[in-house]
Amino acid sequence: MSIFNDLKSSLEEAVAIHQGDKKAARVTRFDIADVKSIRQSLQVSQADFAKALGTSVDTIKSWESRRRNPTGLAAKVLATIEENPNFYKALSAH
Template sequence: MKDELFSDLLASAEEMVAIEKGDLLPADSAVHHFSTPDVKKIREVSGKSRQEFARIIGASIESVKSWETKRRNPSGPTKKLLTLIEADPIKTIQILEQTG
């Protein structure tokens, strides 16, 4: 390994340890924040039971339950669909029920 590459790697490791210990804050540009939809709130606002909601969005009841209890996070198309429902629950649910 080249000396310059090793020095960069060592500096990164030392920075990681300092951040973990709380001695240093990571740069804002290095921190990634991921939003997770509040599935239980979205479902409750839609006025649907867990079973109805799962059927409407094409997911299993167990998936909806695990998202609501924060054991798992929805991703991909499901996350996008939940974002649409959150923006306009009544209209989006009506559309999904008509196409179901």
């Protein structure tokens, strides 16, 4: 099968899923951390939070305003902090 036919078949499948004629085989959802809520629950400043996470205050601000979303390791660290606030204390100690 040519790449054109593969792409055409894939697009036809995407249209069928979008129109509700077919169910998606897999759906991936990502929870986006509420960085401001996490930080406020820890009662720390943006500067202290940025220092503990090894990032800039501007990054924290853009996450909190949802201009950008934390991804990769940052998203995992934020999820861990949300589940276990003591993890933040360990991070901020280093």
